[in-house]
Amino acid sequence: MLIDGLQCGFFTREVFQDLLDGGFTCVTPTFGFWEGTLESLDAIGLWRDLVRENSDIALLARSVADIRAAHDSHRLAILPGFQNSNCLEDRIRYVELFAELGVRVMQLTYNNQNELGGSCYEDSDSGLARFGREVVHEMNKAGILVDLSHVGEKTTLDAINHSRKPVAVTHANAASIFPHKRNKGDDILRALKQKGGIIGCAIYRNITPPEACDKVGAWCEMVARTVDIAGIDHVGIGTDISHNNTQGHLDWMRMGRWSRVVNYGAGSAANSGVAPKPQWLTRPADLAKVHAGLKQAGFNSEEVDKITAGNWLRVYGEVFG
């Protein structure tokens, strides 16, 4: 099994087939970044059609049992997630409704502060705000995994402490290995471990050490250093890879409708375009190299299984109920 905690971009049958052929068992695509309620429902509707039209190779997963069923029937499990909470439009009761419509992962904030808390790119992080505290508990009840990847440091720590269930940083790296606003400090990784949570190590070039983008061995070494901090039961994969991304998609991700000026997200003025793919991961099938790479980094088979799938399955099981 191979589980990827987060991907982006525009999915097609070809992408499903590539992921399936590449050995992926389950992927959380990004159903939305800045979309409000109606657009998020539109996305859910379009994804249902897409998966229905490709039901021979894909299914929408709502549970660990669904992920296993996908694996057993040689299909790709799609685990629906949003990289923001804008779909709630300030309604506490919508958490349960979106959960019932199959949403299983929701990031509290994307790149901007919102009603729930602060983002990693803001100058000042309020911590988990009043609505955020209610939403985290509601997500715990409804069976939605709290994702803290783009969330600010204080809000991330607050959410870990406030949650009654394990939480996730679905796609980021350790800031002590590669300092970046999007990456997480050792204190967060230790709190995540304490809570039974998980970090999905990313391969997105802007937040990953250059050598780990060049060589699978170096990336697996980075994972091993992350395990040193967070523990073998709390590290997984969250590639953050994008399919068919264009500058238009990137502009939407970075500026939505909230800004008239150029924003670079995890990039910079000097590095503003679509990030080049990591050298060792130019197509989905390349990710299978991590099985051998992790062994070379010193993990035994059982540990490799935890990192590539088992830890996600455990967290999913505890959160989805």
Place this chain on the structure above:
Amino acid sequence: MLIDGLQCGFFTREVFQDLLDGGFTCVTPTFGFWEGTLESLDAIGLWRDLVRENSDIALLARSVADIRAAHDSHRLAILPGFQNSNCLEDRIRYVELFAELGVRVMQLTYNNQNELGGSCYEDSDSGLARFGREVVHEMNKAGILVDLSHVGEKTTLDAINHSRKPVAVTHANAASIFPHKRNKGDDILRALKQKGGIIGCAIYRNITPPEACDKVGAWCEMVARTVDIAGIDHVGIGTDISHNNTQGHLDWMRMGRWSRVVNYGAGSAANSGVAPKPQWLTRPADLAKVHAGLKQAGFNSEEVDKITAGNWLRVYGEVFG
């Protein structure tokens, strides 16, 4: 068992208790009239809270099995319905999503023409429009009962013919017994029978013969005349009674946000306020009188059971799947 195909107004624990004590098994309240997607989701959320807080005496029913379970556990089954399709906001994919959130009955139009078709109060009825044709089939697939009560004559006939499942006029009377724009002609009632559908006979004063509002016997006679037209398997009860209705509620029902001028709905300038309750039905428990009344009107026990519950259960079973 006693099933009421449609009620209106503001529901509270007291209303649930009165209905339960009054012998009601299942009621479809009106979750919305003019509300768009967000407000309709709000209504679903608020109804969930209300029913959860009163789970000792009520449950939200999604199936005939749920209605039977409510009966067996001495609770009131609430079968969610909307008196309009505005919650869809032109999205075909929302039909499935609202079905998944528990909506089981949806009227194609309320008092105004919309994207789906014409209403009984318009001067000219387009018939079932392009979106309406797609929605009816989507409702058939998703397990939502097509309600045609306030729908225009041509659109009603089109929808009956177009639907792949039985449809309902949840709350109206036979126009040949009491002529009114809201009531249905014999051709419609015969088409409804042909399709395996149902009409819920109403007790709303503005569309019911005065004598049938005064005496339960006369109302049961009216039901018997309706059975003469539509057949014993295609007539049920859809009282259209309101709980805690105020002039404010009535203004919303009649004018929504679409009109600046006074509209009277089923009333008139001379009869503009909240309609007085029928004399024989001033509280929910009074409806139990119809069991004896229908027998006096000539029905045997089996036939009375069909009218008071069995016909609804059959249609619900065929539509909800």
